[in-house]
Amino acid sequence: MGRTILHLLRFNRQFATGVALLAVVAGFSCLSFFSPYPPNDSFVVPPDVPPSWDYPMGTTSRGQDLFWLLSFAIRNTLLFGIVVAVLSRILALAIGLAAGYSGGLLDRALMSLNDTFIVIPLFPILVLFYFVMREHMSWGLLALMMACLGWAYDARLIRSVAMSLRTREFTETGIFSGMSTRQILVEEHLPYVLPIVFSTTMNNINWSIGLEVTLSVLGFTNINTPTIGVLIYWANQHTALVAGIWWWIFFPVLLVVMTFIGLFLLAVSMNEYIDPRSRLGRTGG
Amino acid sequence: MSPPLLEVSDVVRTYASGGAFSRRRVTAVDGVSLRLDAERPEIFTIVGESGSGKTTLARMVLGMVTPSAGTIRFQGTDLATIRGKRARLAFMKQVQPIFQNPFEAFNPMKRVDRYLFATARRMAGLAGDKDITEAADRALKSVGLSLAEIRGRFPHELSGGQLQRVAIARALISRPALLVADEPVSMIDASLRASIVNLLRDLRDRLGVAIIYITHDLATAYYISDRILIMRRGSAVESGDARSVLDNPQHPYSQLLKSSVLSPDVPATAGARLRSEPETHEGVIPHA
Amino acid sequence: MTEPVLAVSGLRAYYRTAAFGIEREVRAVDDISLSIAANEIYGLAGESSSGKTTLIKTIANAIQPPLQVLAGSVVFNFHGQRVDIHGIAPSELAAIRWKHLSYVMQGSMNVLNPVRRVRHSFADFAFRHIGQPMPQFLDTVRNHLQRLHLASDVLDAFPHQLSGGMRQRVTIALATVCRPEFIIADEPTTALDVVVQKGVLAMIHEIQRELGSSILFVTHDMSVHANLADRLGIMYAGRLVEEGRTADVFRAPLHPYTAHLIASLPRLGDSAPKKGLEGAPPNLASPPPGCRFHPRCPRATEICRRETPPMAWLAEGHRAACFHPTSEPAT
Numbered sequence: 001m002g003r004t005i006l007h008l009l010r011f012n013r014q015f016a017t018g019v020a021l022l023a024v025v026a027g028f029s030c031l032s033f034f035s036p037y038p039p040n041d042s043f044v045v046p047p048d049v050p051p052s053w054d055y056p057m058g059t060t061s062r063g064q065d066l067f068w069l070l071s072f073a074i075r076n077t078l079l080f081g082i083v084v085a086v087l088s089r090i091l092a093l094a095i096g097l098a099a100g101y102s103g104g105l106l107d108r109a110l111m112s113l114n115d116t117f118i119v120i121p122l123f124p125i126l127v128l129f130y131f132v133m134r135e136h137m138s139w140g141l142l143a144l145m146m147a148c149l150g151w152a153y154d155a156r157l158i159r160s161v162a163m164s165l166r167t168r169e170f171t172e173t174g175i176f177s178g179m180s181t182r183q184i185l186v187e188e189h190l191p192y193v194l195p196i197v198f199s200t201t202m203n204n205i206n207w208s209i210g211l212e213v214t215l216s217v218l219g220f221t222n223i224n225t226p227t228i229g230v231l232i233y234w235a236n237q238h239t240a241l242v243a244g245i246w247w248w249i250f251f252p253v254l255l256v257v258m259t260f261i262g263l264f265l266l267a268v269s270m271n272e273y274i275d276p277r278s279r280l281g282r283t284g285g
Numbered sequence: 286m287s288p289p290l291l292e293v294s295d296v297v298r299t300y301a302s303g304g305a306f307s308r309r310r311v312t313a314v315d316g317v318s319l320r321l322d323a324e325r326p327e328i329f330t331i332v333g334e335s336g337s338g339k340t341t342l343a344r345m346v347l348g349m350v351t352p353s354a355g356t357i358r359f360q361g362t363d364l365a366t367i368r369g370k371r372a373r374l375a376f377m378k379q380v381q382p383i384f385q386n387p388f389e390a391f392n393p394m395k396r397v398d399r400y401l402f403a404t405a406r407r408m409a410g411l412a413g414d415k416d417i418t419e420a421a422d423r424a425l426k427s428v429g430l431s432l433a434e435i436r437g438r439f440p441h442e443l444s445g446g447q448l449q450r451v452a453i454a455r456a457l458i459s460r461p462a463l464l465v466a467d468e469p470v471s472m473i474d475a476s477l478r479a480s481i482v483n484l485l486r487d488l489r490d491r492l493g494v495a496i497i498y499i500t501h502d503l504a505t506a507y508y509i510s511d512r513i514l515i516m517r518r519g520s521a522v523e524s525g526d527a528r529s530v531l532d533n534p535q536h537p538y539s540q541l542l543k544s545s546v547l548s549p550d551v552p553a554t555a556g557a558r559l560r561s562e563p564e565t566h567e568g569v570i571p572h573a
Numbered sequence: 574m575t576e577p578v579l580a581v582s583g584l585r586a587y588y589r590t591a592a593f594g595i596e597r598e599v600r601a602v603d604d605i606s607l608s609i610a611a612n613e614i615y616g617l618a619g620e621s622s623s624g625k626t627t628l629i630k631t632i633a634n635a636i637q638p639p640l641q642v643l644a645g646s647v648v649f650n651f652h653g654q655r656v657d658i659h660g661i662a663p664s665e666l667a668a669i670r671w672k673h674l675s676y677v678m679q680g681s682m683n684v685l686n687p688v689r690r691v692r693h694s695f696a697d698f699a700f701r702h703i704g705q706p707m708p709q710f711l712d713t714v715r716n717h718l719q720r721l722h723l724a725s726d727v728l729d730a731f732p733h734q735l736s737g738g739m740r741q742r743v744t745i746a747l748a749t750v751c752r753p754e755f756i757i758a759d760e761p762t763t764a765l766d767v768v769v770q771k772g773v774l775a776m777i778h779e780i781q782r783e784l785g786s787s788i789l790f791v792t793h794d795m796s797v798h799a800n801l802a803d804r805l806g807i808m809y810a811g812r813l814v815e816e817g818r819t820a821d822v823f824r825a826p827l828h829p830y831t832a833h834l835i836a837s838l839p840r841l842g843d844s845a846p847k848k849g850l851e852g853a854p855p856n857l858a859s860p861p862p863g864c865r866f867h868p869r870c871p872r873a874t875e876i877c878r879r880e881t882p883p884m885a886w887l888a889e890g891h892r893a894a895c896f897h898p899t900s901e902p903a904t
Binding site for chain 1: 349381382384389390391392393394395403404406452455
């Protein structure tokens with residue numbers, strides 16, 4: 001495993017670039033633990049100072065050091081994206097595997113549910129959610145909501161893999177060996193399903209971060225916690241671009257674009273590696 | 286007198302063909318019956334070409350497919366009444382499959398000993414590493430292998446012949462009364478076939494396991510069968526003692542099958558045996 | 574003595590992969606030399622991982638990476654025209670293919686276009702070689718089909734409307750319509766039912782006798798070779814281990830592998846016990862040193878483990894690569 005990762009790093013430029021970008025972003029987010037300023041304090045430094053040696057990314061109109069503020073923002077955004085991805089993977093796997101393996105009525109019922117969720121317009125629902133929750137709006141709740149909306153498409157992919165696995169002979173061998181359904185799904189089928197899960201996770205993180213930024217920029221989330229979107233929201237509130245405070249928009253956007261590209265490159269470059277058929281080819285089948 | 290080991294009575298299996306609203310039915314198995322005695326384990330061969338329904342019949346005996354009509358009784362119990370996990374497990378302990386393609390029968394990403402241990406744990410009800418590995422080793426030794434050779438191996442590290450033996454060993458761990466082998470040697474190299482076929486005979490003689498052997502190859506059928514059933518397009522065409530049927534087939538289809546088999550003997554003039562039969566007329570199938 | 578239609582000399586073709594830091598070299602064809610005369614059916618027998626599929630790909634120059642030809646030559650002789658199949662330009666290769674060298678594959682659906690009528694496949698493959706205007710071309714095709722006892726209305730059918738055996742016959746008609754000098758048949762009847770197989774083999778036999786073409790017939794089924802091949806070559810682990818007239822190879826095999834193989838074949842009407850071969854064919858990525866059969870050979874000695882036995886003419890028209898050839902006839 002380690003050897004292949006090293007090999008990928010050496011020879012696969014996409015993989016290496018993706019890892020490098022994400023390392024920078026993740027490293028930067030870790031700096032938040034060393035921040036001298038708590039994230040929500042304002043006017044701790046002179047406002048509207050352009051990037052300079054004292055303030056590498058400049059300061060905001062609210063007197064916050066953008067460098068440290070951004071480290072909190074990207075940390076929260078990443079965390080949000082990962083939590084949504086994990087929760088929605090669990091849902092997608094559970095529903096996709098159950099539907100694909102059992103077939104019949106359970107499959108029909110779950111897929112009807114799935115189809116309903118696929119066609120739900122996400123953005124209006126989330127905005128509605130905000131208007132309903134308003135003061136009680138929290139990131140955890142938003143993450144949960146988005147996880148509940150983001151499983152449907154991938155569940156269908158997982159289901160189709162599960163359906164084809166159900167008819168393969170090694171599943172029958174497993175059944176006649178006395179393996180329980182749970183054991184078959186987790187031990188026999190999961191290795192085939194994981195490549196899809198992995199690549200959809202990357203997409204899912206990108207999707208959830210993108211949606212979060214959109215909602216936050218428009219002010220439909222809890223704007224007291226710094227995230228990339230919330231930063232841009234405040235920048236807009238203070239008409240930063242018009243006032244010439246370009247660095248307030250530029251650096252958050254730069255960081256989130258780096259995250260997107262890094263995740264995308266990882267997903268694309270690892271795809272070939274994870275695919276079971278190429279794995280079998282490598283091990284000498 | 287104890288009930289017969291297996292009693293298949295006029296089983297029928299149809300499938301709907303075409304789209305969801307189509308009324309067309311395809312009859313895969315059309316009223317086949319057979320019976321295996323409990324006292325004398327035998328090798329019962331079902332011979333047929335593609336589309337004869339032999340695989341569907343095998344899957345019905347294994348309980349993987351339910352008959353559309355007719356009954357299948359195993360040791361007196363109607364298969365349709367086997368519901369629930371425990372009953373199903375008890376049935377599978379007694380009836381085990383061997384599949385055609387050993388490389389498909391095992392998950393290529395997992396080690397093969399896994400299935401042996403799982404069978405030992407759940408089918409034979411053993412617990413504790415020592416008992417389980419001993420059971421696996423004993424089963425492997427009865428097919429001419431050993432746990433030391435197989436342990437930790439992936440399917441692609443073994444040859445087709447070895448892998449099929451592992452599959453047979455796995456099937457034997459729960460000491461089944463009946464093995465249903467669906468074309469077990471058709472995907473194995475010719476030089477390795479004889480040993481697998483000999484092994485099946487050996488299992489009948491030494492362990493008293495009854496075997497339903499499904500094949501399209503008349504030569505191996507002749508070699509190991511006790512009784513034989515020839516199927517064509519879902520129906521039974523001829524059945525009886527294997528040697529008698531194959532030495533002296535009565536039904537025209539059986540005769541046609543027998544005359545089409547090429548023997549590995551070089552004729553005096555090349556191609557001599559290829560010219561003797563009239564062309565069977567196959568025309569254009571009307572587009573269904 | 575006329576020049577052979579096909580002369581393969583010292584051919585070496587390996588698969589070389591280097592993925593994710595793991596390098597592998599699979600020696601699928603290792604130093605093979607053989608020749609096939611005109612008007613002859615040459616059977617090539619071999620089990621899985623014997624390299625026979627790679628050999629025919631190399632002979633037909635259907636080579637794609639990671640397969641590489643490392644040494645040797647493949648030279649055809651089409652009625653005086655000498656062609657080194659690896660040395661010619663792609664345009665010349667296209668001119669030769671189908672007109673002088675054609676193939677019959679295992680699955681007819683690999684050849685016939687499933688969404689077009691059969692006559693389009695004929696047009697795609699053969700039209701430019703026959704060089705007649707379309708109406709005459711179709712007449713030529715119809716005559717050819719009639720000679721092969723095929724109704725000419727198959728031309729108007731789609732492939733899925735024909736049965737499997739019928740499709741395979743159409744594929745053979747397609748491969749022979751340009752009257753090629755050399756036909757490669759790769760397991761053409763393996764997937765067919767026994768009854769249908771016999772008819773298709775009869776057709777192949779008849780067309781060969783009529784056209785005088787040479788056929789390289791590859792299959793693992795020894796019974797087919799016994800009934801069809803004039804000469805027979807046995808491949809094992811990437812090497813040719815025995816070759817001779819079919820009757821000689823079957824009745825008096827020289828190589829222990831061949832002897833065991835033939836002795837273990839079941840025959841209808843014979844219930845005497847058969848003994849199978851121990852062990853398994855070697856992995857071509859790491860074959861054993863010396864003779865590749867020595868781990869399974871009951872006659873192996875020290876020299877077999879160290880040196881590769883050369884192909885030697887041990888009888889009239891019959892050669893084998895073995896240090897201890899068998900001299901008893903097969904039981």
